[in-house]
Amino acid sequence: MKMNWLLMTAGLAATAIAASIPALADDPILIKFAHVVAENTPKGLMAERFKELVAEKTGGDVVVQVFPNSQLFGDDKVLEAMLLGDVQLAAPTLSKFGRYTEVLELYDLPFLFEDLDAVERFQQSPLGQEMLHSVEGKGLIGLGYLHNGMKQLSASKPLRTPEDAAGLTFRIMSSEVLEAQFEALDAAPIKKSFSEVFMLLQTNAVDGQENTWSNIYSKKFYEVQPYITESNHGLLDYMVVTSAEFWNGLPDETREQVAEALDEALAYGNQIARDKAIEDKRKIAESGRTEIIELSDAERAQWVEAMKPVWQQFEGQIGRERIEAAYSANRP
Secondary structure (H helix, E strand, C coil): CHHHHHHHHHHHHHHHHHHHHHHCCCCCCCEEECCCCCCCHHHHHHHHHHHHHHHHHHHEEEEEEECCCCCCCCCCHHHHHHHHCCCCEECEEEECCCCCHHHHHHHHHCCCCCCCHHHHHHHCCHHHHHHHHHHHHHCEEEEEEEEEEEEEEEEECCCHHHHHHCEEEEEEECCCCHHHHCCCCCCCCECCCHHHHHHHHHCCCCEEEECCHHHHCCCHHHHHCEEEEEEEEEEEEEEEEEHHHHHHHHCCCCHHHHHHHHHHHHHHHHHHHHHHHHHHHHHHHHHHCCCEEEEHHHHHHHHHHCCCCHHHHHHHHCCCCHHHHHHHHHCC
């Protein structure tokens, strides 16, 4: 009698589980999009636009949750978390892919690109698009590039010539190229996460940092750095990335809808990056909290001369062909 009751109970449980499967199948696909910057930056605004577009294009079949300001993971951990399935989409800086591929180090080379127009020309070229696929052997898929902007130098003292940076400490992202860049100036680079930068500057734990106008403004770095040199010496861009397991596991139609939404969101974010560079520089200047130093052509040439050897230092792992193609993009 007892055995019959157990069998009946097991049968009812199996029926209940089977009945629940269709309902589970109808649940929306969840995409957790983690990033490290504020909501009002190009990346933050792009992520929110992507969320809206996905909802429109999939009719609610896919739901995007955006986690800004390192709420889930910092850029140093997010790719590992993605491979474990804890997050489905991220947009780390291109510097963060050093453990997965060397070719993307190209984007950290100092004074390689003159402006975002040159960056855009190279990234949309066959060679630039090919570089999106450089992480696929590690289980990741690059889906597109997102601009933040050209980087400026901020410091506790005026920086007009390379000699002015000698002996100072600068926070950098984890990147061998950026490390070499500051060592070329006889400065000391210190690798720290983006979420720590304000405190490091405020407490004088470091003397300076490099960043775009939008990050300097949104994170209030200008309030704790008395000088910003408009150097436009480097590029801060991101690669939107997902795991091959997640991406290839999506239904074909859903994948196409999400990819279309992302392409539109990236175009939106890239235009914002251009607009905010102008707008946020103006806001910083108007704040009166810091002095913006504009370099003369002769002064800028000194910085180029000091940092240019970094290109040759990393030519072997990046590839001369890629460096030459990227530099050629400065001439339309």
